[in-house]
Amino acid sequence: MKKGKISSYDRLTRNIALTVITVSLAPLILVGGVIFDQFRSIYEEKVYSHLSEVVDKHATNIDAFLRDKLYEIQYLNTAYSYEQLTSAEFLDETLRGMQQQFGRIFVDFGVIDAHGRQVAYAGPFKLLGADYSNADWYRKSRDRNAYVSDVFEGLRQSPHFIITINNGKGERAWTLRATVDFLAFSHLVENIRIGKTGFAYILNDQGVFQTKPHEDQAEKLVLTPGKRIETAGAEGGVTIRHSEGSDGEIYITVSSPLNGGNWELVYQQSLGDAFSDMIRAEYVVLIIFALGGLGIVAMAVLVSRKLVGRCRAMDKESELMNRQMVETGKLAAIGELAAGIAHEINNPVAIMIEEAGWVGDLLKDEAPPMPSRGEIDRALNQVVTQGRRCKDITHKLLSFARQTDPRVTEVSLPALIREVVELSMQPAKYGHVDFSLNLDQDMPPVAASMSELQQVFLNLVNNSIQAMEADGGVLTLGCSRQGNDAVVTVQDTGPGIPAANLGRIFDPFFTTKPVGKGSGLGLSICFGIIHQMGGDIEVESAVGVGTKFTVRLPFPPPADQQERQQEMYHD
Amino acid sequence: MTWTDTERPAVRLLIVDDEAGFTDVLCKRMARRGVNATSVSCGEDAVQVLRRAEFDVAIVDLKLQGMDGVEILKVFKLMAPEMPVIMLTGHGSDEAREACMKLGAEGYLSKPVDFELLFVKTLHWGAGRATA
Known part of the structure; x- marks a missing residue:
């Protein structure tokens, strides 16, 4: 009984605590979760749109740079005749003039005849008479009016790319070519640095690096393209992907086509780095949430224990009162019973006393002298005396019962x-x-x-x-x-x-x-x-x-x- | 005060009590001392008896079947206002005593009563009326 009671109090404590915890935590979790989710998606949207904007802007810049360089060479091509351009002094002068005007972006100029032989050259290398007929870039450029090549090392054993303009037809065909300094070009991309792991590079359509990758970037990192992220904020032509790196991290790659689709500007950043602010904020929120939850649990347990303790004390008190009332009631019942018995006893006792008195009366009036008369009187007196004693007892009982x-x-x-x-x-x-x-x-x-x-x-x-x-x-x-x-x-x-x-x-x-x-x-x-x-x-x-x-x-x-x-x- | 048979007029006593053993011996003892006692066991009988005869004093038990002592007292005081009534009870509470006294009872004794006391009271209340 006692044990069952204790466990029922424990159950009550547990139920109160659980109810309080559920009722207070459930809305908290719900609201927290919704806000958390909203915050996350808004923040992601913001990060993606920012990245795509950066990449798009830079892609536009790089495209503009390439177009400028192409226009400059086209201008040379149309402004000067073949004879002028094949004159070594003129070509040299033109290169110097350009370098003075725009900086050392153009490394060298050259004119190539229909057979792929360089017939005129101005620049730091000794490339006059070089045969480009088998060069990859030369062959690709043949059927196009103007062409920007991929980056390659070529004869000079240092990375560069070439802008070519074709003129004439058949045997009279000739090509003006200009080499663009790789370092100057790389610079355009290297400036894009965000966070610890964010950097940009350019790939050609075969996926070959067109710019120097970042020094920290492990050469061996291989990205496996993953799901494409569709975001409302992404600029036109910009693609955002989650890719899994060979180092186990997830990377965001943001890419935009360059150079008429031949190249691609790629920005890469590890997911953790891109969202570091958000993750930090999330951690703070989670810690606050956990602490709050712990507080709620502790308070719920404490309050329910206190409450049940109070209940238990009250139960005990009322039980005590009940028992006291029962005891008092019992006393009253005993008193009543005693009164009834006392009352009933009084009648026979009264008769006994009267009868004894009657015997006494009769003896006094009628009995002849007897030897044991004294003893008879004593016995009768005793009956009367004891009867009175009974009366005293019953009266006391009655008076007690009444009180x-x-x-x-x-x-x-x-x-x-x-x-x-x-x-x-x-x-x-x-x-x-x-x-x-x-x-x-x-x-x-x-x-x-x-x-x-x-x-x-x-x-x-x-x-x-x-x-x-x-x-x-x-x-x-x-x-x-x-x-x-x-x-x-x-x-x-x-x-x-x-x-x-x-x-x-x-x-x-x-x-x-x-x-x-x-x-x-x-x-x-x-x-x-x-x-x-x-x-x-x-x-x-x-x-x-x-x-x-x-x-x-x-x-x-x-x-x-x-x-x-x-x-x-x-x- | 002493009484002798010659000096004393016969007092007519009516006893109302349902304890036959008690009333029988009481009547006999009273009779031996010159009191003409009649006993009835309930209020209804008492009323009948009182209609036919006159009594100098009545002794009424408080607790009875049917009409109880208080009701009998009320009836007696209506039928024979001059007749003194002595109440007798198994146990007397102060409230009951007060109620009876208010209704005109002349005495209130509790059982088992001392016969001599009861006899003296009977004579005291009854003799006055018998001589008058």
Whole structure:
């Protein structure tokens, strides 16, 4: 029963805590999740659109650069004749002029005849007469008016690319070519640096690097193109992909076509780096969320425990009250029963007394002198006397049963104690307990409920008698005045109470009697009654010597005494 | 105060009590002392008896089947206002005593009653009327 009760409280605690946690965390998680998701998609959108804008802008720049260079060469081609351009001095002068004008972007100029032989050259290398008929770039450029080659090392063993313009037809065909400085070109792309891992490079249609890759970039990193990301903010022609790197990281690649689709500008950045700000923000949010969640859980557990603790205390209190009420009800029922029995006994006793009286009457008037007349009279008297004794007992029982009255009246303690002693005579006799009364007859009355006080002293006296039942003993009752208190002592010569139990005897339900014999409420009710009257009850006990209960009750402040005191002060 | 048979007029006593054992012996003892006692066991019988005869004093038990002592007291005080009534009870509470006294009862004794006391009361209340 007790165990089941405890577990039901635990279950209640758990249920309250779980409910509170669920109710508070569920909306938090829901709202948090939605905001989290929104924030993430907005931020991703922003990052992608920013990257695509950067890449697009640079692609436009690079395209513009290439177009400019092409136009410049085209201008030379149309402004000057074949004869002028094949003149070494003129070509040299033109190159220097261009370099002065635009910086060292053009490395060299050359004119190639229909057979792929360089017939004129201006520049730092000795390439006059070089045969380009088998060069990849030369062959690709043949069927086009203007052509920008891929980057290659070529004869000079250093990376560069070539712009070619074709003129004429058949045997009269000739080609103007210009080499663009690779470093100057690379520079255009190297400027694109974002975060720790973000950088750009250019690939041709075969996927060969057209610019120097970043030094930190491991040459061996291989990207496997992954899913294409569609974003609203992406510029036209820009493609964004998630690619898996050979180092296990996911990379974002943003690419845009260059040079009429022959090349591709690629910007690459690791996903973690691109979204580092977002990830940091997410971590902060998650930590706050986790801490908040922990706080909620802790509070829920704490609050539910406190709540259930309060419930448990209240349950205990109400259980105690119920038990006390049952006990009081039991007392009242016993009282009623006693009253009924007493009433019923009175009638036969009355008849017995009357009959004895009748016999006496008859004997007095009619009987002849008998030798045992004296003995007969004595016997009849005894019947009458014992009948009266019965009457006294029943009257006492009746008066006790009637006194369930909590009204406060003036109570004379010596009289009350005598009454209690008389009521306890019978059990005392069986227990071989002798009473010793030490009552101060002149003490003033106390203000209390007669029936409640009677209950207290009957309880104490009965307890003492029960304690001494085995071996008999002396029960000493005393009352006296000590200062402003009336003091009643109930002292027995019983076995005493062990020190371990002494502190608990006024606790409700504490009993050392066998199950069913005592409710453990008697002394706690006494304690309650005495304290309600503003008094105090104490116990002293020594094992093997006996136990002494001392009840202190305050005297009501006597009105005349107060007046007298006031007079004295006035004097 | 002592009474002798010659000096004393016969007091007519009506006893209302359902304890036959009690009323029988009471009547006998009263009769032996010159009291002319009649006993009935319930209120209805008492009313019948009182209609036919006159009594100097009545002793009424408080707890009875049918009409209880208080009701009988009320009826007696209506039928024979001059007749003193002594109430007798198994146990007397102060409230019941006060109620009876208010209704005009002359005495209130509790059982088992001392016969001598009851006899003296009977004579005290009854003799006055018998002589008058």
